[in-house]
Structure formats: structure tokens, C-alpha cells
Amino acid sequence: MGANIHKPRALYTLMEARVPFEIGAQLLSYRFYEKNLPKGNGRPVLVIPGFGAGDFETQMLRRSLKRLGYRSVPWKMGRNMGSTSKNRAHLRSELKRLLDVCGQKVSVVGWSLGGVFARELGRMYPEYVHSVVTLGTPFTGEHDANILHDLFHRISGTEFTDEDLAAFNQRKEPPGVLSTSIYSKTDGVVAWQCSLEEESELTENIEVKSSHCGLVYNPLAVSALARALQK
Template identity: 25%
Template sequence: MWDPLAIREFSALLRDPVFRGRGVPPGDGRPVLLVPGFLAGDWTMRVLDGWLRRIGYRSHLSGIFLNIHHSERMLSGLRRKVVEVEKETRARLTLIGHSHTHHAVGMVRTANELAYGRRLNAEGRFTYDLKLTPIVPTTSIYTRADDVVNFRSCLRPDIPAMQVWGSHNGLVVNPEVYRIVGRLLARPPRPA
């Protein structure tokens, strides 16, 4: 999964003050669940996991070894993990996912279901879900240089989108992304 551009981004992250928590507000201890993209696993999120813990969040990996399952099958395990983390922490959690549009839609749907205690849509209706306005705060971080996903698929009029320089695989180790994530997480959480 690592490409030369991602290695360059990782190298830049290691040298950047943001990696040591400088220039981002300290975390408030809220739980954050990290979800890897298609054909990836939790191992791709470990650097972000460590960083979030260092700046003051309770970061959790998804339990996904390799995301190759049908989306609904994977989402059922993700739903269980969300419930487990929320039960353990007794707090609303924030989801951060990498790549795979269907995956992101399912995460938003899962967050919507948990926020309102009901299923919003029948299983497998991803196209319909893509048209729904999220009822939880959602932000898209994308790169026009993405060689895996067309960046236009990350753009919607109802969801804030933030462009960074980088590669598809490198977004999980990109210093600019870390700065954005740090600022986004510093916003006050919505009341339960």
C-alpha cells in the first residue's frame, strides 16, 4: 500500500511540529474511532492512532485486519465496535475514515443510526445514502492528485471539503491532514 509519495508524506510528517502536537489544540479526551479504507487494515491507521493519543484523544482502531469484505458485512462489525466504544467510554465518538466512498457513507449512516437510535435506510442502499444530507457533522479531506479515487467524488454542496496536497495512500500520514483533523476535533462536540 505504500507508494513513493506516501513515504514522502510520512517523512514530512515526522519532521513537522504537528507530529509532536504543536500548532493544534490539545484533545478533550473524547473517543475517536479510526476506520481504514478498502484493501487496508488498522495497520494503516496506527500512526494517526498514536498521534491522536499523544494530543489527548482516546483513539480506537476498528478491528479491521483487511477491509475486503462486502460493505454491509464490514459495517455490521463496525457498528458493534461503535457500540462497544461508546459503552466503554460513555461518550459520543468521532469517526475518522480513509478512502472508499461506500465505506464513508456507511460510517455516516452508522453515526446517524446511533445518534437517533433507529435505522435510517434498508441495507445495501448506498446510492440512496449518498444523496442524504448527513445529520452528524461531516467533513471531507481530499487531494486532487489522488490516483485511486476521483477527487470529485469527495465534493458535495452540503458537506465541507478541504483540499490538501498529497497522495491517496499518504493522506493518513500527511501533516496538512493532521493539522486539519486537529482543528476539526477541537470544535465543541454536539450535545447528546
């Protein structure tokens, strides 16, 4: 996969402006549709925001998970501006703490770039991680087939190196724990093909109709996440 993958169509990027409507749909409908979703068993769920986002942007999602019976936890590291030694150490420590406190392995939910973090946590710490769910995360295909790639390097002032490419190719491998990728073919930031997991007994792909930035608000995405966390 990857040879013919291009950035999302300009129309889909413009359609990212629908996010306020997705937020509105969640606020107006959650009392009704959440009643029909599978309930959690108190498992801790660590939610990692996308690039440039923080815990404020994932607050509605975490509240939904709490209502469904999960112990939803913010990442507590401010805005996600990329992987650092500080946030890597914090996330490992947080996984261990949650396992110790809750007595259950942790499900890690990552939105966009946060999903890259989530997959790496599952790969590196299977003793702490029960499952990984990603929302619009680019982890396969072509590294530059998403607007996020350009934005990240423009803001950070860095170039994409051979070392970065090697790391990207390594991340294509499934994390080795239960893993679900939730994606949208109308994603205006990430080419949807770059979010397709190689399906196996441990992996699954779920398509929803959503914008990229709305994946943490859209009722369809929240419903898909609730079902993925039942594994």
C-alpha cells in the same frame, strides 16, 4: 454534480508514489507541528481503514490522535475488503461499547472506502456518533469516477448492479451528524469532485495537498483532521 467528472489524471496516479515522502514528513515533523494543533478532550475516535488496508496502515494516524488527547481506536476487523454483515455488526457494537465506556459519543474517521462506512454509521446510529470525518472518500458525483471502483469489482469478481447504484445515490445524502470531508485535488485514486459534501451548518469540505494513499500520513491532512475533530 457528476456529468463531467472523470477518473484522476494518470500523472496524479503516478504521483501516489510520493507516499513514502509523506510518511517521512510526518515522522520528521510531528513533534513540531502537533504542538500548534487544537487538543482533544478524550473523545473516542474510531478509525476505519481504506479498501485493502487495515489497522497497521492507520497506526501513525491513531498515534497522532492519541498525542492530541483523543482516545483513538482501531477497527479490529483485519483488512477492509468491503462491507459484510460481520463488520457491520462489529462496528455497531463497538460504537455502543465506546459510548458506554467513555461517556461520550464517538467521532468516526474513515479513509477512502472506510469513509463510506463512517458516513453510514453516522446516518444509522446518530445516538452513538458525534461526528464523521472522511479522507479521500468517494460518496458523490459518478460512482465510476475513481480507480477504487474498478479495483474493488475486479478483486471481488462482482458487477456493479442497479441495486449498487441505488445504494450509491442514497449515500450522497449527508449523514445527519457533523460531517467533514478532507480531499485533495491531486488524489490519484478518487476524483476529488466525488468527495465534495453539500455544505451546510453540519457539513464542511477541507482541501489539502496530498496523495490518496498518503492522507493518513500527510501532516497537512493530519492537521486538517485535528481541526475537524474540534467541532
